[in-house]
Amino acid sequence: MGVTVLAQEGKMGKNVYYLTTMKANTLIQNVGYASEMENWPDMSIDERMQRELKGDRVAEEIVPYIVSDPEWFFGALIVDVYSGWEQVRFQPITEVVSVDLAAYEDTLQRAGFLTLPDNKRLIALDGQHRLAALSMAIRGQNGIPGSVKLPDNVRETLTGHPEIGDADITVMFIKHENDTKIRKIFNKVNRYAKQTSKGDNIITSEDDMVAIIARRMFSEPDAPLKPINGQPVVNWKSNTIPLRSKMLTTLSAIYTMSEIILSSYDITPKSRRSEEELSRGTQIMRNFWSVSMNGLDIFKQYKEYVIDNKPLENIRKKNLMLKPVTHTALAHAVKIIMDHGYRYEDMIEKLNRIDWSMDNPVWANVLVTNSSNKKMITGAQALRNAGNIIAYMLIGNEFTNKEREQLLQLLRDASGSEGGEVKLPDMV
Numbered sequence: 001m002g003v004t005v006l007a008q009e010g011k012m013g014k015n016v017y018y019l020t021t022m023k024a025n026t027l028i029q030n031v032g033y034a035s036e037m038e039n040w041p042d043m044s045i046d047e048r049m050q051r052e053l054k055g056d057r058v059a060e061e062i063v064p065y066i067v068s069d070p071e072w073f074f075g076a077l078i079v080d081v082y083s084g085w086e087q088v089r090f091q092p093i094t095e096v097v098s099v100d101l102a103a104y105e106d107t108l109q110r111a112g113f114l115t116l117p118d119n120k121r122l123i124a125l126d127g128q129h130r131l132a133a134l135s136m137a138i139r140g141q142n143g144i145p146g147s148v149k150l151p152d153n154v155r156e157t158l159t160g161h162p163e164i165g166d167a168d169i170t171v172m173f174i175k176h177e178n179d180t181k182i183r184k185i186f187n188k189v190n191r192y193a194k195q196t197s198k199g200d201n202i203i204t205s206e207d208d209m210v211a212i213i214a215r216r217m218f219s220e221p222d223a224p225l226k227p228i229n230g231q232p233v234v235n236w237k238s239n240t241i242p243l244r245s246k247m248l249t250t251l252s253a254i255y256t257m258s259e260i261i262l263s264s265y266d267i268t269p270k271s272r273r274s275e276e277e278l279s280r281g282t283q284i285m286r287n288f289w290s291v292s293m294n295g296l297d298i299f300k301q302y303k304e305y306v307i308d309n310k311p312l313e314n315i316r317k318k319n320l321m322l323k324p325v326t327h328t329a330l331a332h333a334v335k336i337i338m339d340h341g342y343r344y345e346d347m348i349e350k351l352n353r354i355d356w357s358m359d360n361p362v363w364a365n366v367l368v369t370n371s372s373n374k375k376m377i378t379g380a381q382a383l384r385n386a387g388n389i390i391a392y393m394l395i396g397n398e399f400t401n402k403e404r405e406q407l408l409q410l411l412r413d414a415s416g417s418e419g420g421e422v423k424l425p426d427m428v
Contacts, residue, residue: 296351
């Protein structure tokens with residue numbers, strides 16, 4: 001059916017567009033997806049103007065955000081008027097009413113009423129995942145686009161919330177002259193839109209419970225990682241700690257550690273926000289950091305150095321536990337010992353007996369490069385490997401024969417030795 005909306009005419013380069021708002025219900029009823037076009041399966045990669053819909057991301061991430069957060073908000077969707085542009089009618093306000101004030105006349109010539117015809121074909125050019133999320137949030141399972149396939153367990157989480165259909169969604173309409181033009185616009189809109197960094201997301205997110213919990217470890221007055229005598233303990237502006245820095249770890253490391261440890265309690269970045277779960281997760285990580293700061297000898301030494309305003313460079317060079325990378329490896333080890341039924345606080349004495357020096361051969365090519373300048377290895381798999389080694393030194397008796405052999409092979413690969421001279425580290 002035809003639709004008339006209040007709109008503003010604009011122009012970028014050679015492209016005329018119309019900016020308006022539409023009720024979410026009207027939007028999902030009138031705008032479709034490129035992947036639902038009849039000839040989509042036969043289109044070559046050069047002909048397709050849009051990427052495929054990722055239904056799992058929509059259902060598991062965007063829909064819960066719309067449904068559960070009363071302050072949800074979207075940027076403008078760009079809609080391609082694929083067909084019917086010739087019948088699109090824009091009528092300036094000045095054609096409807098007389099304007100006596102000259103100051104308003106020019107402005108109101110570009111503000112007016114946009115009528116989209118019955119025989120239009122509207123395609124979401126930028127924002128198809130948001131459009132699909134609105135459809136699923138409003139209509140539940142009945143709102144799943146035809147081109148989206150979801151597993152039954154995900155489909156069952158979708159329930160309709162008709163009230164969301166009254167939301168005002170900002171939309172930009174642009175003429176479809178040819179596929180090349182539309183592909184170019186889609187590419188440039190996405191290419192030049194700078195994604196927020198992981199650090200920015202951790203700092204600003206109010207949906208990711210792991211991010212909120214990570215921030216609470218140093219931002220609250222009684223937080224275990226609160227500043228010491230005014231000296232920040234956590235670097236939240238960067239992912240590295242310089243040798244001369246007085247800080248202990250980074251926000252990125254705290255987030256990753258929280259993600260690893262809290263996964264044992266079914267609290268993940270994708271979990272729906274719950275005040276009860278937030279409180280539970282916060283307490284778990286507060287306990288972890290309180291035990292660490294008050295029990296680990298190197299952390300106690302760190303606090304003494306900061307209080308006495310002594311330089312940390314020398315001890316930071318000597319002890320891997322003053323590196324955020326090692327903190328992440330420790331979190332992997334903690335998860336392993338907890339999954340075996342052990343308590344972290346009961347492992348502190350053993351952790352204090354581990355040789356954390358860079359010269360310890362067990363860390364060579366696992367946590368530290370086996371070279372003269374000895375740089376830290378930061379890859380995700382390397383940190384999991386280091387976590388396995390730490391866990392073995394703590395509770396090696398719990399490792400199966402297969403797990404021992406895998407760990408031994410890991411150490412052989414790190415040392416470059418195919419022989420049998422490499423052995424498992426001693427348990428502490």
